[in-house]
Amino acid sequence: MKFVIMFGAIILAALFAAIGGYTKPKALWWKVIAILMVAFALILTILPPVSGNLSTARYIKEGFYESLNLHITNKTENHYFDEQSGKWFVYLGDKPIDLSDPSAVNFNRKLVIHATELPYGFSEDAELVIKAGYDKENDAIKFIETKYINPLFDYPFVPNLDERIKILNLHVPMAWIAVIAYLMSMIYAIRYLKTGDLNYDINTASAAALGNLFAILATVTGMLWAKYNWGNYWNWDPRQTSIFVLILIYAAFFALRAAIDNPERKAKLSSVYSIISFITVPFLVFVLPRMASGLHPGSADDVNAGPLVSAQPSALDTNLVWGFGLSLFAFTVIYFWLFNLLVRMNIIKNKLS
Amino acid sequence: MEQFLHDNSLYVVLGIALILWFGIGIYLFSLDKKVSKLEKQIASIKE
Incomplete structure (x- = not known):
């Protein structure tokens, strides 16, 4: 084709x-x-936009990127909404990470997502592209901003290529x-x-x-x-x-x-x-x-x-x-x-x- | 500046697109000048 x-x-x-x-x-x-x-x-x-997915973020090397674009899709195998606490969680490895908790815990490869806020409009079918930065001192990924909600057309994130x-x-x-x-x-x-x-x-x-x-x-x-x-x-x-x-x-x-x-x-x-x-x-x-x-x-x-x-x-x-x-x-x-x-x-x- | 471009690679893409446009544009411009010169030559021969 x-x-x-x-x-x-x-x-x-x-x-x-x-x-x-x-x-x-x-x-x-x-x-x-x-x-x-x-x-x-x-x-x-x-x-x-250029987007990635969280499974890509899971396997990148340390210190390889200065910034990443992460594409979060609202699929149940990646995310779920916890009714009790009223928060969104995402699985990174086997551990659920709280997307809104600024002090989310480290796990295996010491990659952590600090999402200080979720964008307004994140609903059932929303697809987001968020920009995350790589914090070298703490070896963590930090949330910077939301770039697009429901992008019509996006490019995949290829390691080392970015935009x-x-x-x-x-x-x-x-x-x-x-x-x-x-x-x-x-x-x-x-x-x-x-x-x-x-x-x-x-x-x-x-x-x-x-x-x-x-x-x-x-x-x-x-x-x-x-x-x-x-x-x-x-x-x-x-x-x-x-x-x-x-x-x-x-x-x-x-x-x-x-x-x-x-x-x-x-x-x-x-x-x-x-x-x-x-x-x-x-x-x-x-x-x-x-x-x-x-x-x-x-x-x-x-x-x-x-x-x-x-x-x-x-x-x-x-x-x-x-x-x-x-x-x-x-x-x-x-x-x-x-x-x-x-x-x-x-x-x-x-x-x- | 290199670090800035490394982080915001979209501007590298933009730079490349501009290079293509300017490359093709400069070529078109020079072609156009040559054609005008030739047309003037034709006009001067016809007189």
Whole structure:
């Protein structure tokens, strides 16, 4: 199902971009829809809260987090309301902890929830996301505030990721779009070599340029994510290194084009280069980072092939894949729009010179 | 500042979203400038 959503998003975007032709001017309604989809994807990425559950809080390491978001659902196996004392209790391990008692007792792993107040409106069906802080001196979790009651859509709490799980929707589509762009570049290169029509050469160069843009964006966003997860902006992780090599390969593509003046020779050589360099793309992007051991999810150290591609049910939830699919769709549409503009501009530039 | 961003990682997400927008926006802006230049060239050739 995950794969259907992910590849379906790309195919849908390609079909949506085919409306009106890939290289002809687009109607206004098309552009409005494209902008709305991107806006919606960004809102869905930034606004919903990240929640956890109390069983996650049970097994975290000491001193690993500075803050946690805890998602408390009113299910009887986790909570119950004690009629006699009129208080809410939650089970942490085998012991019930009083959620409203500021001096709740320690137990096994010395994790304690001090909830000084329960939010108003906590009823039978309420779902809460509360923000709790980690008190290093007392080695306890302390309640800070209630963030949401009954969130419509929330992200799961993954240890070490906290809020940054949302970057999945922003960073991964960039990388996939770069691969699609390079693929399109190769397809147009093959078509040029078959027919000799110079317009295909324009498409090849435009697609490769956009592939470079999106690969650079993927690298930069990945670096910013790495700073807060791995400690440094650049770690020579296999996947970071391979995307860097990929950028260098396609930068050489443009150096090659700039060095030749004759249009037919330029087109022929750059088509051949595009085809050959695309052969390296699946290896660099899909195979090598999974074979080598490294920090990036999906490397040989990881249990699965990455949260998106993994077949394990514990890896990314199907609900979340919809949000990711929407983001992928929106950014792919933007890529096709940029491709459209770039090709039209290059055609005019060629006609003038 | 690093500690603040580590605690409130939502701003890291926001920063990344802004980088994407500015990256694509700057590219679009430069494309637009080039197109305007080309259009001016066409206008000057037609005269």
